[in-house]
Amino acid sequence: MLRIINNLPQHVVGIHASGEVTKTDLDKVVIPRLDDLAKKQGEINYLLVLETGVQNFTAGAWYEDIKAGLKHFTDWNRIAIVSDQKGVEWFTDAVNFAIPGKSKGFPLTELDKAVKWVSKVNKQPAD
Template sequence: MLQFIKDLEPHVVGIHAIGEVTKEDMERVLLPRIDELVARQGEINYLLVLETDVSNWTAGAWWDDIKMGLKNFTKWNKIAVVSDQKGVQWFTNAFTYFVPGKSKGFALNQLDEAIAFVTAKEEESVEAK
């Protein structure tokens, strides 16, 4: 199941994944939020809190995820994936080399850091260095 995360900055879409994730979840929860964000600001800042195993995503959910990624390939600005699955964290970190934006994996106990990463605007990130 996908649930929209409220109380994030308006330039960020946050999704919490638990249990089984289906094509219907993607079409009802994630895809409309991403489309709305792109229409409003032209780029995507995305937080995924993954509290389910990736094997719990149905084939239809994976297919929709791939299509969303390709459709918006040039729109990705920041991606933060929060999961205690080391493979997911590694893949998210490596993903930064394949998309125009920045991508970073975090452990579940680093949720606050993930939110700070994905919500920070570039001028804030530069000033913080």
């Protein structure tokens, strides 16, 4: 299940993942917000708090996630993934070499630090 994280700066999309994550979750919760933010700001700052195992993402969810990532490939400014899964944190840090923006993994105990980091703006808003 995915839900929006409130009380973040307007230029940050925050998502909390728990339990099973499906294609419908991505279609209804994540993708509209990414599309809207990219249109309004010209960049995406994305925070994902992952309190479920990556194995709990369905194949459809992974497919939608990849599609969204490619659709907004040049829009990524900062991606912060907060998880106690060491493999996820390592993968997130490694993504820096594959996307134009920055990505960083944080443990759950550093959620405040992740919010501060992901909230930094590098690009100017789109006209």
